[in-house]
Amino acid sequence: MREFIADSKVVIIGGGVVGCAIFRRLAMAGLAPLLVEAAADILDGASKGNSALLHTGFDAPEGSVELSCMQAGYREYLAIKDRLNLPLVESGALVVAWDEEQHAKLPAMVEKAHRNGVRDVAQIGRDELRRREPSLSPRALGALYVPGEHIIDPWSAPLAYAHQGLAHGGRILRRCRVTGGDFDGTRWVLETTRGPIAAGAVVNAAGNYGDLVEAINRPSPFTITPRKGQFVVFDKPAAGLLHAILLPVPTERTKGIVACRTAFGNLLVGPTAEDQQDRGRAEVDHATLESLIAKGIEMIPDLARHSVNAIYAGLRPATQFKDYQIALDRERRWITIGGIRSTGLTAALGIAQMVARDFAEAFGGLRDAEPIWTPVPNLAEDRARPYLTEAGGDVVCHCELVTRREIEAALQGPLPAGDLGGLKRRTRCMMGRCQGFYCSAEVVALSEGRLAS
Amino acid sequence: MTQQSDVLILGGGPAGLSCARALRALGVDNVVLLERERALGGIPRHCGHHGFGLREFGRVYSGPDYAKRLIDEAAAIDLRPRMTVLKLEPAGVVRATGPNGPEDFQAKAVVLAFGARETPRSARLITGSRPFGVMNTGALQQFVYLHGRCPVQRPVVIGSELVAFSTLLTLRHAGIKPLAIVEENARITTREPGSWIARIGFGVPVLTGTRLLRIIGRETVTGIEIDRGFGPEEMECDGVILTGKFRPETALVAPSHIEIDPGTRGPAIDAYFRCSDHRYFATGNLLRGIETAGQCWREGRAVAQMVAAGLENRLPLREPDVRVTLRGPLAYVYPQRIYRDAPTTNPLLFKARVSRAVRGRLSVIVDGSVVWSRRISALPERRIAWCLPSLDAKACQQISVELDAA
Structure with a gap:
């Protein structure tokens, strides 16, 4: 008899936003799931670098799984955000037409939005656009106004989902890479870098590694080609230049370059869409960053006066298909959640609902429990942060105004930061304009020997 | 309260x-x-x-x-x-x-x-991955002098302003010799004999005319790509100290x-x-x-x-009378605004920097007349300072600082 390091009714592979949302949902249903994550901390893959928007689905493909998951996820986010202390910057979005060709596409986009159930979308003219966004280049011809598109915090939300799942009896193993597995007709034995794990069922939410993990169960019907998105984040004073999220008129391939404020009070321009083979490494490059800055200035001329705070690149798990790759293998007790692209942050809660429904129908054993709410610390600029409300903790990161107490808190609790990146995502320390000139030595000293996994 | x-x-x-x-x-x-x-x-x-x-x-x-x-x-x-x-x-x-x-x-x-x-690295828009081990001198100094540790063992130092020598001293304090100083310009920025001091005093090679192309490494830095004028080449290192x-x-x-x-x-x-x-x-x-x-x-x-x-x-409580205008390859001049009758600030002290290495004549022109002038040979990283002796400028409508490259 083999010794297992864990034996769980359901194992979720992948601790990105989708994995965390499924983990939460299944834990709340009493399944005590186990989430395994290959990296030192959750949110280290595709979820690390996204544009942090809560989408209405107004321009999503009609009738797609993606659209229904986004809309269900959107509704649930609004319903639970206060209980989990998650932010919502109600900015609305403007799909801006910069030339006649784009302008001509707007009416069809309004119709599509209405068909997608987003009925408050309307076209606005040049004057109203100017009134709404005085800093926008006068070259803009008009726009679609989408009041329901909002800005959220890309990391606190999935972190809150993970915490709520833990509170409901789930378990998370980090630095635990799944390397193989066997199904014996009743259960799975997953081989991992930390030892074998027995699983009553498996959910593949492995993001950029989704097709490789899928191959454990079957020849993967989809192939992941990571699509890199580079971003430039401007310093906080630039956030005053925009109110709404600026979306481009989309092409077949990508939603295009977005400019928007962030929940942390910066202004972000990105992402690019560059296919690559490497699943783990997202490099930035000088020429592309310069072109993003130029693009930003083209849309918002005053951006030229502002300085760059941070640069980053994310990898989104694109497949050869346009829609999400969601499947249930009832016989072999395997659920596939693949190809969740940039809309995953919005759709995650909706995907989790779908997984729970599938799971209940196929395998049963779910029950309703009274939710235990696990609010996370607020990092959003539009609501009171600890440096303003709390006495006693001095500020360690001066650019992002992160207090000693916040850093201490992120190093403790049921899911302490697993590495420096995880600590940054939990607190924003070292993520400001000086990028650690002042605080990195202090932060590293504070976290020494305490970055647990 | x-x-x-x-x-x-x-x-x-x-x-x-x-x-x-x-x-x-x-x-x-x-x-x-x-x-x-x-x-x-x-x-x-x-x-x-x-x-x-x-x-x-x-x-x-x-x-x-x-x-x-x-x-x-x-x-x-x-x-x-x-x-x-x-x-x-x-x-x-x-x-x-x-x-x-x-x-x-x-x-x-x-x-x-x-x-x-x-x-920092972000605002320099440097190509590559974003591992731990890329830092400024300020952060390195805090690691070494305030926390008694050095987060890198074989770093490369980027830039050759005076602060790069502070980086060398900081690393030496931690018992570490960097692999090289990389400077993109053809000469080092700090005054000679800086490169001599680096080479002889610290035993650190100075690579001038060398561009940092890319940072390599997933979790920590494993190397950089540089161009010494013969195309990209890789250099193994475990840290990149961005100075100046x-x-x-x-x-x-x-x-x-x-x-x-x-x-x-x-x-x-x-x-x-x-x-x-x-x-x-x-x-x-x-x-x-x-x-x-x-x-x-x-x-x-x-x-x-x-x-x-x-x-x-x-x-004076009123707004300053005249705004100083610039002409020629000047990065800045300050003070940017002056008063016509300025008893407290006579002589008037100006400080400036050029925007590129330049030889030429620097002049202060008040209402079309040159009131001060000097030949200079200047580099962008060096301060230029001069005093205007008593500025009899009761009528001064315009004041400009002009640099004519020779």
Whole structure:
């Protein structure tokens, strides 16, 4: 008899936003799931670098799984955000037409939005656009106004989902890479870098590694080609230049370059869409960053006066298909959640609902429990942060105004930061304009020997 | 409750501390100084090597000892560490937060002495991955001198401004010899014999005319790609220390009502060190980026004179009369604005930098007549300073600083 390091009714592979949302949902249903994550901390893959928007689905493909998951996820986010202390910057979005060709596409986009159930979308003219966004280049011809598109915090939300799942009896193993597995007709034995794990069922939410993990169960019907998105984040004073999220008129391939404020009070321009083979490494490059800055200035001329705070690149798990790759293998007790692209942050809660429904129908054993709410610390600029409300903790990161107490808190609790990146995502320390000139030595000293996994 | 004082100094580095001390010597003692770090002293606090204080105190100190001396000299002032300023408002109102939560301050005069910092990797838009081990000198110094550890063992030093030699000293203190100094220009930035000192004194090769193309490494740095003029080549290393390219720390000034000069990237000032809001004064490295601690110390003392004069109503209340205009390859000139009759500031001291290496004639032209002129040979990283002897400019309508490249 083999010794297992864990034996769980359901194992979720992948601790990105989708994995965390499924983990939460299944834990709340009493399944005590186990989430395994290959990296030192959750949110280290595709979820690390996204544009942090809560989408209405107004321009999503009609009738797609993606659209229904986004809309269900959107509704649930609004319903639970206060209980989990998650932010919502109600900015609305403007799909801006910069030339006649784009302008001509707007009416069809309004119709599509209405068909997608987003009925408050309307076209606005040049004057109203100017009134709404005085800093926008006068070259803009008009726009679609989408009041329901909002800005959220890309990391606190999935972190809150993970915490709520833990509170409901789930378990998370980090630095635990799944390397193989066997199904014996009743259960799975997953081989991992930390030892074998027995699983009553498996959910593949492995993001950029989704097709490789899928191959454990079957020849993967989809192939992941990571699509890199580079971003430039401007310093906080630039956030005053925009109110709404600026979306481009989309092409077949990508939603295009977005400019928007962030929940942390910066202004972000990105992402690019560059296919690559490497699943783990997202490099930035000088020429592309310069072109993003130029693009930003083209849309918002005053951006030229502002300085760059941070640069980053994310990898989104694109497949050869346009829609999400969601499947249930009832016989072999395997659920596939693949190809969740940039809309995953919005759709995650909706995907989790779908997984729970599938799971209940196929395998049963779910029950309703009274939710235990696990609010996370607020990092959003539009609501009171600890440096303003709390006495006693001095500020360690001066650019992002992160207090000693916040850093201490992120190093403790049921899911302490697993590495420096995880600590940054939990607190924003070292993520400001000086990028650690002042605080990195202090932060590293504070976290020494305490970055647990 | 708002805490009132005559003077509020923001920043406890050499400029702020020297201003505090000088104010006291001038009989202004209702002064509060806010510093966001836990200890006062500013950047010298973590420059563990020698080279500070000769001109101001007549002996050579290490950075931390120099910082201690500055603090001792300012001891009678209300020095408040761990106070982070959040907002600068009109009427001398400053909002801050600290160990006891938010606190408001108001002063008749506010002295901004926020200093400068090096440009980080992000703002340099450097290609590559973003592993741990890419840092500025300031961070490296704090690791080594404040926390007694060195996060890199085989780093490459990027840039050859004076601060790069501080990096070499810091690394030597930690027992580490960097692999190379990489400088993109054909010559090193600091004055010769800098490269000689690096090579002989530290045994570190200096690669001039070499561009950093890319940073490699997933979790930590494993190498860089450089171009010495023969195409890309890889160099193994475990850290990249980005030195220099200092810029004023204007995080609080930029979103405030105070005007910033696009040239210096610091607050625009008049000859009394006053900002566009006359309640606010600026001094030290906030004015334009990096100069030596000694230079900041002198500027702190100079601004104290002006603050004291302001408290005695000896400074003009109206807006400055003339804005200085620039022509030619000049990065900046300050003060940016002057008054026609300026008894307190005669002679009028100008400071400037060129935007590229240049030889030529630098002139000050008032209403079409050259009132001062000098041949210069200048580099962008070196300060140019000159005095205009008594500016008889009652009629002055226009003043411009012009540099004609030879």
